[in-house]
Amino acid sequence: MRNMFKGSIRTSVLREAIDAIRAIVDEAKFNLTPTGISVRAVDAANVAMVSLELPDSAFESYSVENKITIGIDLSKFADLLKMGDPDSICELELVDSSRLKIKMGSLNYSISLLEPSTIKRDPKIPEIELPAEVILKGSDFRRGIKASEPIGDYLVIEINTKPVETFTMETEGDVDKVTLSLTKDDVFSISVVGEEKVRSMFGIEYLKEISKVTSGADEVKLKVGNDFPIDISFLLGDASVRYLLAPRIEAD
Amino acid sequence: MRNMFKGSIRTSVLREAIDAIRAIVDEAKFNLTPTGISVRAVDAANVAMVSLELPDSAFESYSVENKITIGIDLSKFADLLKMGDPDSICELELVDSSRLKIKMGSLNYSISLLEPSTIKRDPKIPEIELPAEVILKGSDFRRGIKASEPIGDYLVIEINTKPVETFTMETEGDVDKVTLSLTKDDVFSISVVGEEKVRSMFGIEYLKEISKVTSGADEVKLKVGNDFPIDISFLLGDASVRYLLAPRIEAD
Amino acid sequence: MRNMFKGSIRTSVLREAIDAIRAIVDEAKFNLTPTGISVRAVDAANVAMVSLELPDSAFESYSVENKITIGIDLSKFADLLKMGDPDSICELELVDSSRLKIKMGSLNYSISLLEPSTIKRDPKIPEIELPAEVILKGSDFRRGIKASEPIGDYLVIEINTKPVETFTMETEGDVDKVTLSLTKDDVFSISVVGEEKVRSMFGIEYLKEISKVTSGADEVKLKVGNDFPIDISFLLGDASVRYLLAPRIEAD
Structure with a gap:
């Protein structure tokens, strides 16, 4: 029998x-297709969604006979990948639908997969039009979130055009406040269509986890609306990653 | 209304x-005057006192209209300062007596201040004459204290002239003992006036915290008496720092 | 009175x-003889044995009048040695059979020794003939053990000659499995006498501690039998270290 995926x-x-x-x-379904791997997952609280596209071009070699979906325990997989030299080539092989072989140099793992039906169903990506967009450095996005952590639990993201184009991350605690403001010159691009400004508020815990990932990206694109989900997308090499995070409603 | 401090x-x-x-x-009153900032504080147990002088020359720019005292939560302040690049310029602005603005690059904090009357009163610095003095490397002072930590809870500091000028830090535990001895050639200067030797004992927990700070100083001046407080002073750039630490009485 | 050891x-x-x-x-008896120091110890569970030979050539200077045995609390000793510069010379002096002086630069420790009779008796090194031997990099040995830790509690070590000379470390958990395989070209030498392959299983906790030490060695020699203890030996500079670790019986 030939390999289902290699x-x-x-x-x-x-x-x-x-x-x-x-x-x-913590666990996710990986859709293996002849043109690459895609993952779509939503967290237990239905607040955050991630979508990953890992095209066959991200691989040194890649072959899938027929589309197949496998379930992976991500913590375990991540732990094992740490055992290999980061610069080494990792060889993957799907022997049957329940076992994945992972080879990094002289090291060979064979891990059991999760039954895909036990994992939360793939979310449908909602179609939303977001009027404002900013492209900024991943490290700046990370910095704004880190700076907010000692102050409060929610972070407001605002994109303004008046008086000048400005991207703002702001957290207000009971008594303290922090603002990171980047103007047109500090970001790659910034624009708002049809409105003067947009503003939405998000839970900082989610942004914290997401920004650890974006800090590795040169450019991060944020799409923002008024009390709408934020759309965070970026490239990690050939892979493209996108998060959608639901807003919190601001109490006035 | 003009700024009270900038x-x-x-x-x-x-x-x-x-x-x-x-x-x-953990919290302290900062006295802002036209020539600089001074802080004086004593710990809850009345064992240790710190005095900090941060002259206007330590600042890139500095202006205070009238003398004012503000109360600061030091842990919070330290946490926020960690968010800025150490080489960046931090701009401070006192809007009213209850709010401080802190700007580091594109990052803006606004923090509430503590009501100064809720903070322990400024200690009066006692006038004491201490007969012995040694000036040594901050890193050597730190080393002597670190080396004592696994052995016991108290550290004896002794300055001797006979047979040769010697500075000694010594800790005796139940069964073990450690001594750091530096002679004239190992220190910048050493002197004892009117006595052959002086010796005082101190709690190691206090010295531990203090020596973390002194380890950043090239030279630390210690003034020591017989069962008297130790006077520890040094410069951190333009700032001058001084600690007074009460002795523990040795049981013979 | 002259020093017993210096x-x-x-x-x-x-x-x-x-x-x-x-x-x-955690504690061990050190046998001081005119030609060097030797230590032999077995763990509380009688599963692992260590033998260390530190010849006088490992010392800058060394003198012992008469053979003497002293007991040392290893954690305390290791803590104190961390206080000295690794490149400094550490001077040791045995004043009487119950106190050791340790001098590192200006730092002087005097520690009480353990009464040797309170420490577990020196084990006799068993005479065993082990048919297979491999010499590999200390870092490879460490890697095989680290890679096994997330998978299970036991590690099988196997040396094979068929089809080609291969050294294998393998751990099988409830559902996952990891194998590190090194062939002739990956190791310094490999040989099996009189059998085609040998195989023994060991507790990973012991191997973990041992491999932290071997990771500092260029070459580690392993001698292996069928369900026999493993003999692990290597040099750390002039010192030679040897571990014997009892096998676990494999349930089929």
Whole structure:
């Protein structure tokens, strides 16, 4: 019997991809298709969604006979990937639908997979139009969230055009307040369509996990509306990652 | 209304100054005067006192209209200062007597201050004449204290002239003993006036916290008497820091 | 009265030697003889044995008048050695049979020794003939054990000649499995006498502690039999270290 899936990929690339999904969930279904791997998952509280596209071009070699879905325990997988040299090539092989072989140099793992039907169903990505967009450095996004952590539990993201185009991250605690403001010159691009400003508030715990992943990206694109989900997308090498995070309603 | 206080200072300098006070207390009153900032605080057990002088020359820019005293939660302040690049310039602004603005690059904090009357009163610095003095490397002072930690809870500091000028830090536990001895050649200067030797004993927990701060100083001056407080002073850039630590009585 | 023992040794060398014994026991008897120091100890469960030979050539200076045995609390000793610069020379002096002086630069410790009769008796090294031997990099041995830790509690070590000379470390958990396989070209040497393959299983906790020590060695020699103890030996500079670890019986 031929392998259902066989591929090889730089260990560091695979690690980053797994970490991107782990920011939201502990286990996930991986859809293997002839053109690449895709993952879509939503957290237990239905607040955050992640979508990962790992195209066959991200691999050194890649072959899938027929579309198949496998379930992976992400913590275990991440632990094992840490045992390999980040620069090594990681060889993956699906022997049957319940076992994955992982080879990094002289190290061979064979791990049991999760039954996909036991994992939360793939979310449907909602179709939403978001009027404002900013592209900024992943490290700046991370910095704004880290700076907010000692102050409070919610973070307001605002994009303004008046008086000048400004991207703001703001957290207000009971008595203290922090604001990170980046103007047009500090970001790659910024725009708002049809409104003067947009503003939505989010739970900082989710943003914290997400921003650990984005800090590895040169550019992060944020799409924002008024009390709408935020759409966070970026590239990790050939992989593309996207998060949708539901807003919290601000009490006035 | 004009600002009550406005100043800018290298973030790393401010961090070091705050850490020097935090070695002894969690909150403190800062006296802002036209020539600089001074802090004086004593710990809850009345065992250790810290005095910090941060002259206007330590700042890039500095202006105070009228003398004012503000109360600061040091842990919170230190946490926020960690969010800025150490080499960045930190801009401070006192809007009213209850709120401080802190700006580091694109990051803006606004924190509530403590009501000064709720903080322990400024201690009066006792006038004491101490007969012996040694100036040594901050790292040597730190080393002597670290080496004592596994052995016991008290540390004896002794300065001797006979047979040769010697500075000694000694801790005796139930069964073990450690001594750090530095002679004239190992220190910058050493002298005892009117006595052959002086010796006082101190709690190691206090010295531990203080020595973390002194380890950043090139030279630390210690003034010592017989069963008298120790006077520990040093410079951190333009700032001058001084600790007075009460002795423990040795049971013979 | 002359010193019973006096010696000086690079602090880092002494640290490594103490850490090698600490992998197995918390306290040990040190046999001081005119030609060097030897330690032999077995753990409380009688599963692992360590033997350390620290010849006088490992010392900068060394003198012992008459053979003497002293008892040392290894954790305390290791803690104190951390206080010295690793590149400094550590001077040791046995004043009487119950106190050891340790001098590292200006730092002087005097520690009480353990009464040797209170420490578990020196084990007799069993005479065993082991048919297979492999010499590999200490870092490879460490890697095989680290990679096994997330998978299970026991590790099988196998040396094979058919189809090609192969050294294998394998751990099988309830559902997952890991194998590190090194062939002739990956190791310094490999041989099996009189059998085609040998295989023994060991507790991973012991191997974990031992491999932390071996990771500092360029070459580690393993001698293996069929359900027999493993003999692990290597050099740390002039010191030679050897562990014997009893096998676990495999349930089929």
